[in-house]
Amino acid sequence: MTIHKQSVRTFINGKIFTANLELPYASTMIVRDGSIAWIGEALDLENIEGDCVDLKGQRVLPGLIDAHMHPLWLANASTQIACTPPLVNSIADLIEQIRNSCQSNETGKWIEGWGYDEGKLSEGRAPTRWDLDEAAADIPIIISRTCTHIAVVNSKALELAGITRDTPDPPGGKIDRDQNGELTGILRENAKDLVLRIMPAKSLEENAASLSELGDFLLSHGITAITDLSSRTEPIDYLEMYQTAAEKGLNQRTVLYYLWDDLKDKPLLLPDKIKRENQIRIGGIKLFSDGSVSGKTAWVNPPFLGEEENYGIQTTTKEELLAAATAAEQNDIQLVVHAMGEQAIELIIDTFYGKKGWLTDGPSIRIEHAAMPTPQAILRAAETGIAFVTQPIFVFAEIESYYKNLGFERTKETYPIPSMLEAGIKVAFSSDAPATAWADPVNPFVGIKSAVTRLAYNGADTGQKQRIDVITAIMLYTKSAQEITRIPHVGQLAVGNHADFIVLNQDILEISIDMIDTVLVQETYLAGNLVFQR
Template identity: 75%
Template sequence: MVQSVQTFINGKIFTSNPEQPHASAMIVRDGRISWIGEQPALKRIEGNCIDLKGQRVLPGFIDAHLHPLWLANASTQIACTPPIVNSIADLIVEIQTVYQLSRNDQWIEGWGFDEGKLLEKRTPTRWDLDQAAPDLPVFISRTCTHIAVVNSKALELAGITKETPDPPGGEIDRDSTGEPTGILRENAKELATRIMPVKSLEENAASLAELGSFLLSHGITAITDLSSRTGPTDYLNLYQTAVKKGLKQRTVLYYMWEDLKEQPHLKPDQVNCKNQIHIGGIKLFSDGSVSGKTAWVYTPFLGEAENYGIQTTSKEELTAAAEAAEQNQIQLVVHAMGGQAIDLILKTLDTKKNWLSDGPSLRIEHAAMPTTQAIKRAAEKGIAFVTQAIFMFAEIESYHNNLGEERTKQTYPIKSMLDAGVKVALSSDAPATAWADPVNPFVGIKSAVTRQAYNGADTGQEQRIDVATAILLYTKAAQEITRIPEVGKLAVNHHADFIVLEKDIFDMDLDKIDTVSVSKTYMGGELVFEKHR
């Protein structure tokens, strides 16, 4: 068999490998790095020589908390974000435009509204949506994806009336007469989503493959799906089909506990980390979102003395899910934003021993408002926090409205987590944030290193981290938490997954980091993306 060999020279390589942080040349043999170091030590050029022309090189990014199928489908829905939608009136116009082109049996869908950014400073209601589409069902997701608004036709099809009780872990908003307003919080959304039309496996796989190309343009070479399902389409089959259609990213799936609880046994090949597509964990929710005022907090949301958010799971569910995760030798992954939600997880599983040897057994997703004691306990137990600095950057209006300026500065205390020894990864949670390009890693990195929102608001200077650390949290640390083997750093025997930047992220104003773009992306030493000039 003929070996594929390339020698990359004249680069400014940041390796994410603390044992050898910097290099200027590397040799790639059959997709893996066989040598890396400073160019003067390079004894000879092997194979094809590629001149990096002094550009900055980083390991490929790993998005440790992502919703690829949602993100892929969002491109076909109404984008309810600035600059297009700045008010409920704008939203009505956008829905009307789609309505006029729609079939009789079609659902109209949208994503990304944030009432903090809307002129009216309130959440749309069924009656707003009815003005635009009186006889077709409409489903609009809030930016956090934990809240949706539907119109009267959708309520009718879902069978939601005055008499419909709130489902466990969910709330149906009602007016003063008890009439549903169309706003469905947390698990109440499922009353509508379960009756919505489902795309075929082939359609969704094609969308994922197309998204994969876009993610490569952002330097993202490994991804996760934190809302994977067993039905009506099994996501393992879906992603394997997407690979056949061109999806290149190494991908970890996290299955929803509600889908697995009846039959939690998985086959060894399904959870094999060496497979491009594999199952890495079981996912459940402990609460909702800060921006949607459904995070389960210790101090009530601003101006709502009785609103402590929503608890969406129980000790019994957490314990059962942890046992299933241990049985399958995969992670337990729990969404928790508020302090009470985080503490429920820690207290429930405090005496349970870690069951994985190659990474954290337990991951807490978002971890927006951990107490000092929770941070300390997570460090002691080897529990990982997978967090999203982009939330503060993009959703500052809602954070200020719901928490106030001082509490906002205390959210996502990334530096405190790291100082305590907690395993931390940065990620995007795309498309669950109010930003036009929510998956862009450089936006999250900018937020983490400046602790300023897009509008310049201070989001907590004491919690700033430096650029190198932010990159580590998107590469090496993300690998250690997702357990994807032999990626995350540029080192001998690792996959040659790396990106070349147009500008040097280490040599620029911090407030310009979100303007950094990827010139080239390589996977296994193969050029898989090149920016056209």
């Protein structure tokens, strides 16, 4: 982290929300050597120490923590076709964008896109290989669905990957075929890996430079701590890549969660890789229990609306969960499992119900997304100390798919945050960026607005009974996210913590809740130093 700590600074005249329940509000704080030395009201301050910074009566929050995201995917998305409104509203638009890319394409280079959602396309269906072939037949193309659990490729990509109509579905995956047995080009869950593994990889240096640039963008959104929930050991080790990014200027405190498939043959990690005080560290092992609601690969019960036989895809087993948990315990890190549907969530809770966790400084097991927990699952998760890390932007941005796949009433019961909190479950908010159908998927204020209003971007009702208040939503992006990610000395503006905080251009605690997504970060501070100014 290339931040030079000033010795002493006093910040005055702020409307500070600290996220510290013992002292929730303050106007003044003294920062010494990057940490908060004193915080309170100006009347109680005997004298101003060091440089004086006037916060001009603006709202101040702790730096935001995105507890579940994919920074490298997000960084690379900026060089790919954004298959979201307003750029792409139809398959015809997508074909046009691909053709535009072909004109500037280097010989043999893959064309990539992200973010399509058939619910938003005017044709009302997903693109197929025949659509992509129409755009370009001789250049390999891969377009990821918004959820990132499904991809569509053209015939050239299928050919390069060696996928034919006789290729069997891989475990935990599905190769779509039409009624005649012809490949449609749509690859679900583990099937998309058949193509991903043959694609040319960027160098460690190239990826590190992209991450460093992304870090500045994330600071503009007030995000001072990040996670990577798809970290790999090969072909590039993500720990080394992020450490190089930090040398190039990535300032965020960062926790990596490695895919179990990459660790299962060599599960033991060196202690210096998991040290919590490190700017970049390994924090957990990641598995997938199912897919996505919007892509109809979540492992649900009852089945998807209008498809009596489609319960989604189960992508792990009890045996794999237990093996990964053993490795997580040996390394003193978390077990982190993606689960959206009822059956996927219950598999995890049934596997670990009643077992004691191995970590003393946070939850040992996290369920990521937790879109559709049953009331019984919520109670049993609370009893077992399992945390939920969820993304309120999903139902906000993907409402068409939720209504179509689940129906109106079932959609309104998804992401039941109040029920989780009332049961005593530790919950954190996050974005899962770029894995959602929104042009700026990492924007925390869109997620907060969704959780507070329970209205989608188009005004559709996503479940008024599941609303929370603004302060709770902020806490889930700060204090609660810290407790779950276990990043030390952040998440609250309290004595002894890092002076990581943000200054907003509007008071998020006073404006109308339907305006929350218009809030902008005016300034971002790390260790008391200004690292972003709008």
